[in-house]
Amino acid sequence: MGELRKVVCPYCGFGCNLLIDPKTLKVKPHHGEPNRGKLCPKGLHATEFVTSRDxxxxxxxxxxxxxxxxxxxVAIDEIAGKLLEIRELYGADAVAFLASSKVSNEENYLLQKIARxxxxxxxxxxxRLCHEASVHALKLAVGTGAQTNPYEDLEGFKAILIWGYNPAETHPVVMDYILRAKRKGAKIIVVDVRETRTMAFADYKLVLRPGTDITLANTMIHVIIREELYDEEFIRSRTNGxxxxxxxxxxxxxEYAERVT
Ligand code: SF4
Structure with missing residues (x-):
């Protein structure tokens, strides 16, 4: 490899650093934060599209x-002409503009400018299609539609409950953080509707019938309340209802949950 350039992987929010040889486009992982010498297959093959025949x-x-x-x-003239024709015939609201999360914020900003x-x-x-549900639920539950902790925090946890998420296959760089916590003694609990590869690392695995997650969640709340495992001061000062x-x-x-789930 020649002189390597450090760039941020464009594929997911983890933000791994990739070291790229500008001549060969070969990728190596960066050994600092946040990916610590690891990359998932998406990052490792991030440059393949540049030389793809397609x-x-x-x-x-x-x-x-x-x-x-x-x-x-010719393309720009034809598209602009067609858009103007549609606006003339049917009005501006007959057209919708769809942007992408695979381009920069600035490009998305420009597209909304064009639309307006x-x-x-x-x-x-x-x-919005991918994340609307989770953003909405997080905003209701914790006040903001975003991740609440940096990934580094995972390493300090004593128990990690992984629910409906399979990082061993879909997010191996995060899985590495989870496994570091496990090596330090954290208990890993995995809940899913199928036996996932992440379950291979679980101390407790719960395979549910599809559609019964809420029953399990309510049962956990039931037990936490019944056995007074909650933080009373937190409940009094930070929650309602x-x-x-x-x-x-x-x-x-x-017993009820066992039958349902
Ligand atoms: S986890 Fe994979 S896709 Fe996400 S930033 Fe790192 S290499 Fe890229």
Missing amino acids: RLKRPLKRIGSAMVPISWG LFGTNNIDNCA FSEVKMAVRKYTP
Whole structure:
């Protein structure tokens, strides 16, 4: 490898550093934070698309069943002309602009500018489709639709409950942090509807019937309340609706959960 350049992997929010040889485009992991010499397959193969035979390098226009290369000037003129024609005939709201989380914030910003200049608020991003549910739930539960702790915190935990998530296969760099915690004595509890590879590292594994997660969650709350395992001061000063929760989980005994899940 020649002189390596350090860049951030574009594929997920973990933000691993990749060391790339600009001549060969070969990738090596960076040994500092946050990935500590590890990369998942997505990062390791992050540059393959650059040399891929399928890479789109110029605009193509469908003519009949063929995709015919055209120049950028012709493509931009044709698309702009067609958009103006649609706006003239049907109004600006007949058009929607869809942005991508695989381009930069600045490019997304520019696309929403184009949409508004065109005259519509129909602008969306695939990140909303993927993350709307989790962002909403996190905002309700903890006040912000984002991760609450840095990944480094995982190493200091004494127990890690992994629920409906399979980092051993989907996020091996995070799994490395979890395994460091395990080596320091943390108990790993994995809940999922199928036997995942992450379960191979679990101290406790719970394989549920699909659709019964909420029963298990309510049962855990039931036991925490019944055995007074909660922090009273925290409940008093930082939460509301506790008596309603108590009522709601009354029937969720472990015996009930065992039958359902
Ligand atoms: S975990 Fe994988 S996809 Fe995510 S940043 Fe690291 S190498 Fe990239």
